[in-house]
Amino acid sequence: MAKSRGALILIASFIGALFCLSGIVFTFQGLGIVGPTSSFMFQSQTWIYNGVGLLALGVIILGIALFFRARFRSSSKVVTRSAQQNPAGDQDTQSSA
Numbered sequence: 001m002a003k004s005r006g007a008l009i010l011i012a013s014f015i016g017a018l019f020c021l022s023g024i025v026f027t028f029q030g031l032g033i034v035g036p037t038s039s040f041m042f043q044s045q046t047w048i049y050n051g052v053g054l055l056a057l058g059v060i061i062l063g064i065a066l067f068f069r070a071r072f073r074s075s076s077k078v079v080t081r082s083a084q085q086n087p088a089g090d091q092d093t094q095s096s097a
Contacts, residue, residue, distance in 0.1 A: 002072075009069045016062030023055025 029035040030047030041047045 012065035019058025026051030
């Protein structure tokens with residue numbers, strides 16, 4: 001289960017970063033900063049709005065992924081510490097002997 005959570009966090013981070021990058025490119029094309037002048041996206045108000053919206057969505061997804069990554073790491077450290085202090089296997093063998 002822990003590996004699947006880590007994989008989902010990694011995928012969400014990648015998607016968020018991809019959305020951010022695409023949003024920046026779309027915004028710059030809409031502003032006429034990058035891209036060919038013959039493109040339908042070049043100097044188009046619509047693509048400025050689309051780019052800013054995609055950038056905002058990417059920041060939200062990336063923020064959520066980073067939040068869960070930090071939460072997942074802190075919860076796994078607590079489990080690791082408690083397992084080191086109270087190993088279940090050592091208690092069973094000591095009480096049996």
